[in-house]
Amino acid sequence: MSRTREQQIREQVRTYHRNNPEVWELFKGFTLELIYSGRRHYSANAIFERIRWEKDLGNGSEAAFKLNNNYRAFYARRFMASYPQYEGFFRTRAQPSSTQDATDSKEFGPRDYPSSYSASLRAAS
Numbered sequence: 001m002s003r004t005r006e007q008q009i010r011e012q013v014r015t016y017h018r019n020n021p022e023v024w025e026l027f028k029g030f031t032l033e034l035i036y037s038g039r040r041h042y043s044a045n046a047i048f049e050r051i052r053w054e055k056d057l058g059n060g061s062e063a064a065f066k067l068n069n070n071y072r073a074f075y076a077r078r079f080m081a082s083y084p085q086y087e088g089f090f091r092t093r094a095q096p097s098s099t100q101d102a103t104d105s106k107e108f109g110p111r112d113y114p115s116s117y118s119a120s121l122r123a124a125s
Contacts (some may be wrong), residue, residue: 013074024065026051027075028082035086044076044090045069 017024030050034042058113076090 009070010074012068012070016068016071023051024075026054028079031079031086031089035078035089039089041089041091044072048072048075 009098015118027047030047031042034047048067048069073092076092080090080092082088
């Protein structure tokens with residue numbers, strides 16, 4: 001039986017989570033902060049962007065911290081599974097990756113793509 005793309009991403013998320021447990025703590029904290037402020041729904045995308053903002057400010061390096069957008073749905077679902085009283089806080093939909101074959105390609109990061117913007121920043125400093 002072959003793996004699905006969803007299983008492949010789930011394995012990547014587990015590895016990432018083991019290596020970066022602070023991301024889960026930030027995701028939970030920011031989500032609970034929104035809930036306690038009265039929000040009934042919010043975007044996992046926005047929470048990921050806030051995590052990036054917070055982590056990038058503390059690291060001071062462009063390549064120091066990376067957070068894959070493919071993980072957003074998994075973190076949102078994990079939050080609602082961990083806090084069933086907040087089921088539905090994140091709106092989710094069927095994962096098309098559950099019916100796609102795994103690609104078994106490496107996970108790409110920013111260093112895999114040339115960036116003229118990054119190069120111009122380095123040249124200016």
